[in-house]
Amino acid sequence: MSSTPTQEAGPTSDRERLDQARRVIRGGLPEEGNGNVVYAAYVAVIAALTYGVPASRAFFMFVDPAWISRHLTGAQGVLVVGVLVAAVWLVGHRLGSLRGPVVPDLPYLDHVAVSSLDRAVVLRRWWRLSLLGCLIGGLLTGAVVGTGMVVADVSSPWALLPSSLGGLVAGLGFAGSWLWGQVRSWPTGPRGASTVLRGARSLRALHHVGLRTQSSRAVTMGGAVLAGDLRAARLDVASPSTRLRRTRLRARGPVAVLAGRDLLGLRRAPGALVVGLVLVAAGCWSLAHATIPGVPNIVAFVGTVSCYLGYGAWSEGLRLQGDNAGTPPLIGLAYGREALAHLVTPSVLYSAVALLTGGAVVLTTPGAGFAAVVWPLAMVALVAGGHLMAAFRGLPPVSLFSPGSAVVSVAFWYSRPLLLTIIGGVAATALLTRSTASNALMVLVLASYAAVAFGRRRVRLLDEGHRT
Structure with a gap:
């Protein structure tokens, strides 16, 4: 008796189709992204302990701890920290219009992102990596600042916990403003503040042409930085001006x-x-x-x-x-x-x-x-x-x-x-x-x-x- 060959069921969801496409792109090789992320986080922690904490302590000792305790505590300190965090978030929003957190390679954009797969599923990996980097960076920054304040006798050891949590929140806000800046870099589509609170909606709002522009710009800027030519990088990110085109000089x-x-x-x-x-x-x-x-x-x-x-x-x-x-x-x-x-x-x-x-x-x-x-x-x-x-x-x-x-x-x-x-x-x-x-x-x-x-x-x- 002849047996009927069984047919293997194909992928049914967008996630399974994306995993299959990534396996084809890698050619059967194992995924290396997770190991690179762990190694980068390890290096960041070592650098924060080796260089960040001594530099933070020296900074607060140089500033004069008594003057800080007298002028930057209470409402004044909260105001100064709030202004600094807001400035960092504004910088992140501006950075997103030039090079956002979601910038895949050009071949990936041209062969995978243009498919019928959900854009949020296709781009989620890059967003999660950038979000994780911002959270780790914010947490380490807050911990380094808090440790420096404690070692320099500016504050009590209890300040280490709120400074670390504050750094984590600041990193989360930076990631959100960074992604929002990338979304608003394209003139059409959903661009309101509601996209910041929903990552999937923000990823779906990213236009393919805008992603290709930022991906090619990232390659150009990387080459300019490696060559030491900041002029090329500055000219590449400059936006054309359309204001006062009819104004003439006397x-x-x-x-x-x-x-x-x-x-x-x-x-x-x-x-x-x-x-x-x-x-x-x-x-x-x-x-x-x-x-x-x-x-x-x-x-x-x-x-x-x-x-x-x-x-x-x-x-x-x-x-x-x-x-x-x-x-x-x-x-x-x-x-x-x-x-x-x-x-x-x-x-x-x-x-x-x-x-x-x-x-x-x-x-x-x-x-x-x-x-x-x-x-x-x-x-x-x-x-x-x-x-x-x-x-x-x-x-x-x-x-x-x-x-x-x-x-x-x-x-x-x-x-x-x-x-x-x-x-x-x-x-x-x-x-x-x-x-x-x-x-x-x-x-x-x-x-x-x-x-x-x-x-x-x-x-x-x-x-x-x-x-x-």
């Missing part, structure tokens, strides 16, 4: 035209204008308070970094000139003079914000004197010189693939402008409250002169390099 002198052109660029990008305004105002507020005796140096550090970042948000014209080095000048200015002309608009905006912020601090803060108005304004030359260095630094002299400490060399090459600004600004501010005003002014003038001189040298070298 006929003026060369310097006035360039300044007006930079101002028009900020009007066409109101987000950069607002971000720069908030950062510069916060930085000048910190620098004004740093002139009061007894305030720790960390306030000057935060103010200097904030002013540097805010000034950079207004310096797109300067960076574009550095990116387009070697092209003929449009209005006949020499290359060096054109670079200095691009500093006019951000410097004027910075000066106006510094004067207004310093005046507000004098009126509202006891103990603040005339230095609270003058000192943030005096930082303009140092910050402008730092950005002159940054815009025309060019490519690093070594590659990331060079033998030796290539990564450290490339990182130092790109961080030199910020390091010089921080060292000069914090050192001068520390001398202002611990020594005489003449010593502080001398250090600030020397640091500003060094930044501007080195920046002009980079402008000249970049110009001469393209000529030859």
